Amino acid sequence: MTTIIDGNEIADSIQTDVRASVETLTDAGVRPGLATVLMSEDGASETYVSMKQRACEELGIEGSHHEISPDASADALFDRIDELNADPSVHGILVQMPVPDHVEKRAVLERIDPVKDVDGFHPENVGRLVAGNARYKPCTPHGVQKILAAEGIETSGKDAVVVGRSDIVGKPMANLLIQYGEGGNATATVCHSRTEDLAEKTRQADLLVAAAGVPEMIDGDMIKEGATVVDVGINRVDADNEKGYELVGDVEFESAKERAGAITPVPGGVGPLTIAMLMYNTVEAASLQSDVPIDLP
Numbered sequence: 001m002t003t004i005i006d007g008n009e010i011a012d013s014i015q016t017d018v019r020a021s022v023e024t025l026t027d028a029g030v031r032p033g034l035a036t037v038l039m040s041e042d043g044a045s046e047t048y049v050s051m052k053q054r055a056c057e058e059l060g061i062e063g064s065h066h067e068i069s070p071d072a073s074a075d076a077l078f079d080r081i082d083e084l085n086a087d088p089s090v091h092g093i094l095v096q097m098p099v100p101d102h103v104e105k106r107a108v109l110e111r112i113d114p115v116k117d118v119d120g121f122h123p124e125n126v127g128r129l130v131a132g133n134a135r136y137k138p139c140t141p142h143g144v145q146k147i148l149a150a151e152g153i154e155t156s157g158k159d160a161v162v163v164g165r166s167d168i169v170g171k172p173m174a175n176l177l178i179q180y181g182e183g184g185n186a187t188a189t190v191c192h193s194r195t196e197d198l199a200e201k202t203r204q205a206d207l208l209v210a211a212a213g214v215p216e217m218i219d220g221d222m223i224k225e226g227a228t229v230v231d232v233g234i235n236r237v238d239a240d241n242e243k244g245y246e247l248v249g250d251v252e253f254e255s256a257k258e259r260a261g262a263i264t265p266v267p268g269g270v271g272p273l274t275i276a277m278l279m280y281n282t283v284e285a286a287s288l289q290s291d292v293p294i295d296l297p
């Protein structure tokens, strides 16, 4: 029997722990604060940012949202980041990606105070992660590790294949998988658009993480019998419904579930964990910046 992993349930349980830490901090006079910054009019980006703000509200985190016109200068964004860096009530800053083409993404990530970088994208935090001394683990790969832990899926000694080499998912995911400790000790292979014979690689995987951003590119034929399949893709494809689109993953769910031992759906798989781990990193950030200890698993 294939296990269909319930990401919402795992995210809820993490949020319960996060809520307890929010209370610890608030009782000590520190209300955790997260600032989201959006420089885009893209519908999906607006949806994701509002989901993050809603999660803040539910957990007692002070959320503030900042919109900057996509036509504004890069300096308008940098000035706002500087203000948020200097604001002691803001412990975490998230600049929603993508930013417009005239704004250099790298410069944005480097502008955020690394202690407030709850995405974990600043080069200092990337370096710390690779060195095995992470400050904030990037939310999506960290969420994948939480899914594996919640389902009791062993990674140690296993063949893990990550499809996609992005800075926000593929690279940090592979790094976490090869690290010492729980959720690590795997043999990780990273595949991408130039990989020759992708299916030959994915069929070796005990754990397959699909994070290429290509709708339904992984089908059942590419999956080893009994493998764990984690689908990170969240793709909007045109559909004949009132929204005009539906969400599909990077995995063709119907054929994949016939082969997988366990599989995450889209929606309701990794997505909710990404939000939960952002909240987790925000309370970590508040604790670090205030020296009030918290106890998060």
Ligand SMILES: Nc1nc(=O)c2c([nH]1)NC[C@@H]1CN(c3ccc(C(=O)N[C@@H](CCC(=O)O)C(=O)O)cc3)C=[N+]21
Pocket: 047, 048, 051, 094, 095, 096, 097, 098, 119, 139, 234, 247, 266, 267, 268, 269, 270, 271, 272, 273, 274, 275
């Ligand atoms: N600086 C930055 N940090 C991010 O973490 C970041 C970002 N930029 N840019 C865009 C991506 C995308 N992302 C999602 C998070 C949760 C869901 C999620 O919860 N999805 C629901 C469905 C949502 C729906 O209905 O549209 C689900 O999968 O069940 C989706 C997408 C965070 N991102």
